[in-house]
Amino acid sequence: MSGRAFPVVLSAPSGAGKTTIAQELLERRQDVGYSVSCTTRAPRPGEVDGVNYHFLDRAEFDARVARGEFAEWAEVHGNRYGTLRSTIAQVLGAGKHVLLAIDVQGAQQVVAAFPEAVTIFVVPPSIEVLVERLKARRSESAEALALRLQNARKELREAERYQHVVENDDLASAVARVEAIIDEEALRRDRLPALGAEVEGLVSTLLREFDRQH
Ligand code: ADP
Numbered sequence: 001m002s003g004r005a006f007p008v009v010l011s012a013p014s015g016a017g018k019t020t021i022a023q024e025l026l027e028r029r030q031d032v033g034y035s036v037s038c039t040t041r042a043p044r045p046g047e048v049d050g051v052n053y054h055f056l057d058r059a060e061f062d063a064r065v066a067r068g069e070f071a072e073w074a075e076v077h078g079n080r081y082g083t084l085r086s087t088i089a090q091v092l093g094a095g096k097h098v099l100l101a102i103d104v105q106g107a108q109q110v111v112a113a114f115p116e117a118v119t120i121f122v123v124p125p126s127i128e129v130l131v132e133r134l135k136a137r138r139s140e141s142a143e144a145l146a147l148r149l150q151n152a153r154k155e156l157r158e159a160e161r162y163q164h165v166v167e168n169d170d171l172a173s174a175v176a177r178v179e180a181i182i183d184e185e186a187l188r189r190d191r192l193p194a195l196g197a198e199v200e201g202l203v204s205t206l207l208r209e210f211d212r213q214h
């Protein structure tokens with residue numbers, strides 16, 4: 001029995017590990033695809049245009065906003081980030097759950113547009129660990145890092161809006177928890193449109209078997 005594919009929204013304060021969890025998940029699951037976001041922030045060393053993000057300048061980003069191309073977008077840590085409608089449609093159209101690693105503002109817009117979306121908030125095991133991970137990533141200047149930590153306070157308070165919360169202590173355990181959530185959600189009765197027909201099939205077989213035996 002399998003139901004329709006759905007969006008899976010992963011949010012977390014910067015450095016909590018949502019990108020790492022998403023990457024692991026994509027390596028392990030054929031039934032999940034990644035929504036590559038657009039952003040106006042500069043690529044980090046090693047980031048590839050079209051793979052990690054579509055890197056756009058501000059004018060191009062705003063033109064796409066004006067054309068209504070984004071399913072959601074938001075200003076985060078001083079840059080703009082957004083999810084293209086076409087990206088979501090492409091992944092869902094291929095029959096895969098679409099994984100969106102996006103901020104709390106974007107998550108609310110996705111839930112409004114896709115009420116069937118599953119929302120997961122990733123929390124670090126402690127603030128000390130969050131700071132350590134952010135510093136070890138060496139991806140931001142001192143000011144950018146301070147801004148991300150300042151915003152983490154607001155973002156953590158949004159955790160209660162999410163359906164699920166996963167602590168990213170040990171990476172493998174956190175990935176396993178996210179996988180379990182996806183599997184469990186996929187089996188919810190209201191996500192199984194063909195359930196009625198399948199149950200009817202089982203009942204008919206049962207009746208035939210009963211007739212044969214009596
Ligand atoms: P986010 O996407 O939420 O900003 P990242 O996925 O970039 O966070 O993770 C931040 C840093 O922490 C990265 O250097 C990553 O390798 C590391 N990291 C992520 N998860 C874990 C974990 N469970 N244990 C140790 N380090 C982790």
Ligand code: 5GP
Pocket residue numbers: 011012013014037038041072073074076077081082083101102103104105106107
């Ligand atoms: P980073 O610069 O560390 O890659 O991402 C910074 C923040 O922007 C993170 O909270 C991340 O989840 C968020 N983000 C990334 N892509 C999107 C997007 O498409 N939409 C929204 N709303 N936020 C995004």
